[in-house]
Amino acid sequence: MSLTATAASLTLIASALPLLLLARRDPKRLRSVAGSVLAPHGQRTRQGLAAAALLPGLALMVLGYWPAFLIWLGGITVAGWLFAQGLASRH
Amino acid sequence: MIALSQGRTKELLAIHGWSGVLLGLLLYAVILTGVIAVFAHEIGEWSAPLPYAEHELPQQGLDAAMRARANEVDPAYVDDISFFSDTAGRIRTFFHTHGTKPGESTPTDRGVEFDLDPRTLAVLDRREGWADELHEQNLPAALADFFVELHVSLHLPNPWGLLVTGILGLAMMVASVTGFLVHRHLIRELFTLRKKKDPLLVKRDAHVIAGTWNLPFAFILAFTGSYFSFAGAFAIPAVAMVAFGGDQEKLIETVVGVSVPENKTPAPFANLDAMLADAKARTGAVAGFVSISHYGRADAVVSLSMMPLEGELASDNLIYNGATGAFVQQKPFLGQTPSLGNDLFLLMTPLHFGHFAGIWSKAVWFALGFAGAYVTLTGMLLWTTRRQHQPGWAKLARAAHWMGYGLPLALAAVPLARFAAPLLDVDVRAAQYTTFIGAALLATAIALKVRDLDALRRVLLAGTGIALLLAAPLRWLTGGPGWITVFDAGLATVIALDVALLLAGALCIAAARRAKPATLPMNERLPEEASAA
Numbered sequence: 001m002s003l004t005a006t007a008a009s010l011t012l013i014a015s016a017l018p019l020l021l022l023a024r025r026d027p028k029r030l031r032s033v034a035g036s037v038l039a040p041h042g043q044r045t046r047q048g049l050a051a052a053a054l055l056p057g058l059a060l061m062v063l064g065y066w067p068a069f070l071i072w073l074g075g076i077t078v079a080g081w082l083f084a085q086g087l088a089s090r091h
Numbered sequence: 092m093i094a095l096s097q098g099r100t101k102e103l104l105a106i107h108g109w110s111g112v113l114l115g116l117l118l119y120a121v122i123l124t125g126v127i128a129v130f131a132h133e134i135g136e137w138s139a140p141l142p143y144a145e146h147e148l149p150q151q152g153l154d155a156a157m158r159a160r161a162n163e164v165d166p167a168y169v170d171d172i173s174f175f176s177d178t179a180g181r182i183r184t185f186f187h188t189h190g191t192k193p194g195e196s197t198p199t200d201r202g203v204e205f206d207l208d209p210r211t212l213a214v215l216d217r218r219e220g221w222a223d224e225l226h227e228q229n230l231p232a233a234l235a236d237f238f239v240e241l242h243v244s245l246h247l248p249n250p251w252g253l254l255v256t257g258i259l260g261l262a263m264m265v266a267s268v269t270g271f272l273v274h275r276h277l278i279r280e281l282f283t284l285r286k287k288k289d290p291l292l293v294k295r296d297a298h299v300i301a302g303t304w305n306l307p308f309a310f311i312l313a314f315t316g317s318y319f320s321f322a323g324a325f326a327i328p329a330v331a332m333v334a335f336g337g338d339q340e341k342l343i344e345t346v347v348g349v350s351v352p353e354n355k356t357p358a359p360f361a362n363l364d365a366m367l368a369d370a371k372a373r374t375g376a377v378a379g380f381v382s383i384s385h386y387g388r389a390d391a392v393v394s395l396s397m398m399p400l401e402g403e404l405a406s407d408n409l410i411y412n413g414a415t416g417a418f419v420q421q422k423p424f425l426g427q428t429p430s431l432g433n434d435l436f437l438l439m440t441p442l443h444f445g446h447f448a449g450i451w452s453k454a455v456w457f458a459l460g461f462a463g464a465y466v467t468l469t470g471m472l473l474w475t476t477r478r479q480h481q482p483g484w485a486k487l488a489r490a491a492h493w494m495g496y497g498l499p500l501a502l503a504a505v506p507l508a509r510f511a512a513p514l515l516d517v518d519v520r521a522a523q524y525t526t527f528i529g530a531a532l533l534a535t536a537i538a539l540k541v542r543d544l545d546a547l548r549r550v551l552l553a554g555t556g557i558a559l560l561l562a563a564p565l566r567w568l569t570g571g572p573g574w575i576t577v578f579d580a581g582l583a584t585v586i587a588l589d590v591a592l593l594l595a596g597a598l599c600i601a602a603a604r605r606a607k608p609a610t611l612p613m614n615e616r617l618p619e620e621a622s623a624a
Contacts, residue, residue, distance in 0.1 A: 023281075028280055
């Protein structure tokens, strides 16, 4: 696996986890789900998770790994969409 | 959230919807074929595999292969020579000169094109004629070319096809920007998809969520796509007209080429392999495209476009003296000196094609393109089906369903023609066009016959699923290599595409079995409309 693929994969995994946590307890999403037992995240937690999701991409930018950054950016937007779809289909 | 007045929101919503509906049908076709075109090389390898996986231009042996071929073509055709690894993995070698085809005014290329084996450099195919005729004779790249050309120009003649796709790119940019502006809770609703609510909200949420996540790339892909279309259709001819008396070859030579005083004195050509080795030593990269001007003359020039290095988006362009083999300069692709324009130009290609990191970046670009197609389709269906009880809108809703689900059916039928045509001894490219048109007409007939829109969706999806499921078995039954053979040869692409098509076919069949309400309530407003009222 090339350096670009490795860097993109690792940062995508590192970003996807906080993004999933963010999506799972997103206040607006939970309000639209009837009977949800999950408590929504507070504002500070949301901001922290959002920062954690963006940080790997920022690191790629700072290091100048532009191909890996583009893959990360594209991958994280697709992941966000899929998380929204996946979490909605569970209810 | 961007604060807008009610009037402005209403205007933007109207622009968003109308631009989507008026141009959405064609825009959807361009995006969907773009999604497929991301994998043009893989499609080429899948449809016409060589006995091994080879995707690079060989850096040794080209010199001998070039001299052997140069000796057997018309001497006029050694004026310009090019080498590159094409979509089907062959080394495409074009010996040509420039001329004007009888009955036409625009200069074009005429010469002999060889397909060389990437390992042995043996001749696999030889074609002679004008550039468009050579293109029509190229069988290995036929399937990939079909999808790429549908994406680039909708198979319309130049420059009209490029103009249409350029305008569609602009429409996509308009829809992206207006969608961004009218959506009042962009961040707050990033994950809100209400599945158990009324059908209108469910469809609205599906469109908005996919559109929101896809927004940055929708803009990038639309901008770069428009750039490529307008550059070919309008910018190059216009600049050529103003500054070069209409001579586009002269314009390209001036902007992209190397300025060398003309010297027709015969001179032996230096060793190409040595130049390739020198270029690799200087840049660390291998050449992806070789261009030779004035072979066999004292003013011969060799231009080597190198592949991007690991971790880089852009690549180098090296110039050599063809008569001496001496390195001349590292030249920007545009102009003679480094410039911001050249840097931006170099960024356009990887940003649009997504091929800068092999299969990894292609997979992401495929997903982004798929999301774009999904946003366009859901937007069209949302806008038209909820108005279908108003005069005229029922036909538009039907047209949206026809294009949305009929186009995939027509596209899925094309590989079947690709594999069946040689057995039936008919021209492959003609068979592909005929099958595409035939499948589109069949979808039209079904769209006119089936009154219920959801039933129409399900019938067309089922047809697409069947066509996709047939592609891999037909490839194998018509003489294509089986999985064991391609696995031994290291052609993982062939197996991966077979599996992907079978999976996609199964998913289409599964989706066709699910009924959905196709009519949306008219008396309810979308959140954006409510805020604009």
